[in-house]
Amino acid sequence: MGSKFVQFVCLVFLLVSIVKVGAQQAVFDVMNHGGVTDGKTDNSKVFTDVWNQACQNNGGGVVLFPTGTYFVEPVVLYGGCKGPIGVQIEGTLLAPEELESSVDIDHWIAFQYVDNLVINGGGSLDGQGPSAWPFNDCLKNPQCKRLPTSLRLDFVTNASIDRITSINSKNVHINIFASQNITISNIKISAPGDSPNTDGIHLGSSHNIQILDSVIATGDDCISFSTGTNNVNISGVRCGPGHGISIGSLGKVDGDDVSFVDIRNCSFVGTQNGVRVKTWAPSEAGTVSHLNVENIEMDNVENPIIIDQQYCPSRSCNAEEFSKVQIKDVKFKNIWGTSSTKYVVTLKCSQTSPCQEIELTDINLNYNGLEGSGVSACSNVEVEAYGQQTPPACTEKIMM
Incomplete structure (x- = not known):
């Protein structure tokens, strides 16, 4: 019986070895x-x-x-x-x-x-x-x-x-x-x-x-999103130098959509932005939704938290007009560190499609400049604030 058992084990080992080699x-x-x-x-x-x-x-x-x-x-x-x-x-x-x-x-x-x-x-x-x-001059050279x-x-x-x-x-x-x-x-x-x-x-x-x-x-941008992108998980990314993580720019064509994006446990060092949502002005209709930004360190970042719905870097847009992209269900939670500009939090939303369901929870961002303290500036936005708020949420209104 022992001999048969040994033969059986050897046969099984041989078959497993053959399967492994065949699968390589x-x-x-x-x-x-x-x-x-x-x-x-x-x-x-x-x-x-x-x-x-x-x-x-x-x-x-x-x-x-x-x-x-x-x-x-x-x-x-x-x-x-x-x-x-x-x-x-x-x-x-x-x-x-x-x-x-x-x-x-x-x-x-x-x-x-x-x-x-x-x-x-x-x-x-x-x-x-x-x-x-x-020769990378497309913003100036059509x-x-x-x-x-x-x-x-x-x-x-x-x-x-x-x-x-x-x-x-x-x-x-x-x-x-x-x-x-x-x-x-x-x-x-x-x-x-x-x-x-x-x-x-x-x-x-x-x-x-x-x-x-x-x-x-x-x-x-360290990471950038264009239309039709969803279910994205970003974790453990160190960004810098660069322009940060950008959702957009969106609104060039009708139906632009980015949704279900989770950004956690990341750091930004000396970047132009932290996490940014940007849409063209004017723009076609679209949606940014279900964005969660959590456990983020900012080190000397120009715009740690920014929504910009009047993005207009070239002559082909008009910053006096408004975006039709709807931004909703966006959560910023446990964000800490320093900003190189006074505008630590900027939520510049569209007059025609105001931002909805924006949450700020446990924000601790300090302006590292010599004069004054950091500012949280908002326009056309529905904000709910929880926990620590440094600076206090939406204390300044952005003039459009």
Whole structure:
């Protein structure tokens, strides 16, 4: 009986081992398929070819970039894979530096229509942005050409980006569009504070997104939202420098909507804003709702808490007109730290669509300037205040 039991255990072990081996994704090392690490030779065809092999491998595959520097021209990597697919970047992928090879294109590395995607490895994406930043002038130049986002996920489902560094993107670092069930964690994003439009992560028309335990230091919004984005959880993000976390700008088209956003346990250091909601003036109709901002530290932030429904950065808008975007059910709770301006809390809502159900709970924000104390300024808003309020809620009315 003991012998039969041992045989049974061995058989089970063998079957489990076979299942595990069969379930493993095959690894496709780009160095075994013509990859070159001199930082000059174009690896875009190698990347595409190896991706296609991994994608069509039964059971899935992983594209591996070992340690080294790989120059890569813009690529689009398509789904339809026969299993989970991964890109493991242990080295550095280097974008084209020359402006001629990067203008009027919306991507450097793009993934489209992919399911079950993992991007990780501890390596870097270097967008080589400084050569392009002087041409990022679309607010002033209607003839401006597009500059590429470093990493795009379009129509992607069930994906994770983990332990990746993005450096000096020419435009947005990571753009998530029309995608769902995406987790971004343990990433680092870096660009100078004066680099234009280098948003860290931009979300649009996407659902069920998590952004966790990451450091974003850039020249524009650390995280930004455009229309059609909901069910977003942001936690453990350190932002700065940059423009903060921005919902919007919204209202360019009818039906703009952002909802069910939870921002917790984050810190903002030397940023232009903390958490901001911004809508165009004038605007089409839309909604921002179910926004929860909780347990946030502000360190020398210009506008720690701000709703701006007269956002008007260019000549194509009119700050004398009003937004039609309805902002409602927004909660700011346990926000502390310092502001570099007197206007610590600014709730500038629309005269035609006043903000509704805005809650301020346990706000402890101090102006660190030499003269006077901080101010909480409001207009066209329904506010309920609970717990500590430093400064006192809505003590000043904003003149429109």
